[in-house]
Structures are given as C-alpha cells and as structure tokens.
Amino acid sequence: MVKHMIFAGIDIGSITAKAALIKNGKLIGTLVIPTGYNPVTAGEKVFSDLLAQTKINPKDVTAIVATGYGRNSVAFADKAMTEIICHGVGAHFLNPKIxxxxxxxGQDSKAIALDTSGQVENFAMNDKCAAGTGRFLEVMAKALEVELNELGNMSQSSNAPSKISSICTVFAESEVISMIAGQQKREDIIAGIHESAAARVGSLATKVKLQSPVIMTGGVAKNKGMVKALESRLGIEILVGDFPQENGAIGAAVLASRLKR
Structure with missing residues (x-):
C-alpha cells in the first residue's frame, strides 16, 4: 500500500449511497446518505460531503473505486468493481478473522465465504425477489404502521412468533394484514416477519457453507431482531461491526489503494 496517500470508495446502493476514505492504511471517515432517484447525483454528493467533513481536498485523493448497483454511474471513479469483492475486502480489512x-x-441479499486472506471463495445472491431484503421489511413495517427502525426492538418482546408461510413479499403482506385483522400481537407478527426473512437469507448462507466467524453487513444488520432470527436459524453467532452499511465502500477504498497508477 502506498503511504501518505488518500483513497476513496463509493458504494451506490438502491436505498443509500456510502463513501469511505483511507489514508496510510487507516480508515479516516465514512458517510451514508439516501440515494434518492438519481445515483449520479448521490455519488457526487456523498463524496463531496465526506471530503468536506474530513477537510480533504479532492486533488489529494489518489484513486477512487466505485461499487454497488449504481457503480457505473460514478463517472469520476478510476474503476468500478462488484460489491461481492468489495464486501469481502472490507470485512477482512476491519476484521481479518472474518x-x-x-x-x-435494500433490494438484495448475499452470503459470501472468505478464505484466510479475505478472498471470496464462494457466494450466493438473491437479487430476483424482495423477500428477505430491506424492501421486504419496509413493506411489512408499513402494513403494521411501525417505523422501520422500531422493528428490531419490538420483536424482542415476542414469545410466540407468528407463522408466515408465503415467500413472496406481496402474499406475505396479505398474510400480515390478515393477522392484524385477527388481532394477533404486533410484536409476534414482527418476530414472525424476521423469522420468514431469516429463512430466506439463511438458505443462502447454508448454500455457501459459511464458517464462523460471520459478520452481517448492510442496513438490515442494524435490526437486532433480524440478527437474532438469523443466529437462531443458522445456529451460529453473527457479529455486527461498527460500519455495517459502509462495509462495501470501505472495501472499495482498500481496493483503490491497490490500483496501479
């Protein structure tokens, strides 16, 4: 890694845009903002806002790597790389034991197996269906008239999670509406929603035979109920780091530091 140089990673997701800066091999700043309807504008804004926050001149940034579904919209990046690779590198950078x-x-879920050097050994991805994603939880929260960030805490008080049989988000929403009409406890419905989502995501983890230690990334990692449901489903402890949403951007910044200039 080149010393005394600053590298940036930008991750344009469907819901949020993230940026990270690395200097001398150390993370010096991250930022998360809503993507909005224009990924081009989001990429420019999250980068410029992070530079302003860290008081760094754009000219001092040596290289930039973009990732996420909107990675090709970041025209000022030196390279675009897949989020699978960036997530692996980011997790290894933050915790080499992972x-x-x-x-x-927001729109997809992934399970990624890493080797001891942080290289991707295997992965599975669900990007065809909203089930088990942030969008799934968002739809359910709306049906229950609960704030999305309240789901995790509310589900903790459930002793009898409701059974949601539908995999499809649309049909699962209909089930939830019927449960509300049947006056099932809101906490039990939410716990059932987490178990349903965990079953979908857990199948990806089982497919790639994830080994401990495992870390959860993405915005949904902030949902304690979802983490707990996944732990129960897989029978392993799941770690959540300090930068679950920013992990891909951090990995992109590390990869930027490896680009030959």
Whole structure:
C-alpha cells in the first residue's frame, strides 16, 4: 500500500449511497446518505460531503473505486468493481478473522465465504425477489404502521412468533394484514416477519457453507431482531461491526489503494 496517500470508495446502493476514505492504511471517515432517484447525483454528493467533513481536498485523493448497483454511474471513479469483492475486502480489512459475510441490503441479499486472506471463495445472491431484503421489511413495517427502525426492538418482546408461510413479499403482506385483522400481537407478527426473512437469507448462507466467524453487513444488520432470527436459524453467532452499511465502500477504498497508477 502506498503511504501518505488518500483513497476513496463509493458504494451506490438502491436505498443509500456510502463513501469511505483511507489514508496510510487507516480508515479516516465514512458517510451514508439516501440515494434518492438519481445515483449520479448521490455519488457526487456523498463524496463531496465526506471530503468536506474530513477537510480533504479532492486533488489529494489518489484513486477512487466505485461499487454497488449504481457503480457505473460514478463517472469520476478510476474503476468500478462488484460489491461481492468489495464486501469481502472490507470485512477482512476491519476484521481479518472474518470467514463469512451475510449482507442484506435494500433490494438484495448475499452470503459470501472468505478464505484466510479475505478472498471470496464462494457466494450466493438473491437479487430476483424482495423477500428477505430491506424492501421486504419496509413493506411489512408499513402494513403494521411501525417505523422501520422500531422493528428490531419490538420483536424482542415476542414469545410466540407468528407463522408466515408465503415467500413472496406481496402474499406475505396479505398474510400480515390478515393477522392484524385477527388481532394477533404486533410484536409476534414482527418476530414472525424476521423469522420468514431469516429463512430466506439463511438458505443462502447454508448454500455457501459459511464458517464462523460471520459478520452481517448492510442496513438490515442494524435490526437486532433480524440478527437474532438469523443466529437462531443458522445456529451460529453473527457479529455486527461498527460500519455495517459502509462495509462495501470501505472495501472499495482498500481496493483503490491497490490500483496501479
């Protein structure tokens, strides 16, 4: 890694845009903002806002790598790389012991197996269906008239999670509406929603045979109920780091430091 140089990673997701800066091999700043309807504008804004926050001149940034579904919209990046690779590198950078990643974002979910050097050994991805993603939880929260960030805490008080049989988000929403009409406890419905989502995501983890220690990334990692449901489903402890949403951007910044200039 080149010393005394600053490298940036930008991750444009469907819901949020993230940026990270690395200097001398150390993380010096991260930022998360809503992506909005324009990924081009989001990429420019999250980068410029982070530079302003860290008081760094754009000219001092040596290289930039973009990732996420909107990575090709970041025209000022030196290179675009897949989020699978970036998540692996980011997790290894933050904790070299990590061997597995469960990433649950707004529109997709992934399970990634890593080797001892942080290289991706295997992965599975669900990007065709909203079930088990942040969007799934968002739809359910709306049906229950609960704030999305309240789901995790509310589900903790459930002793009898409701059974949601539908995999499809649309049908699962209909089930939830019927449960509300049947006056089932809101906490039990939420716990059932987490178990349903965990079953979908857990199948990805099982498919790639994730080994401990496993870390969860993505915005859904902030949902304690979802983490608990996944732990129960897989029978392993799941770690949540300090930068679950920023992990991909951090990995992109590390990869930027490896680019030959």
């Amino acid at each position: 061997r597995g990643i469960i990433d649950v974002g």
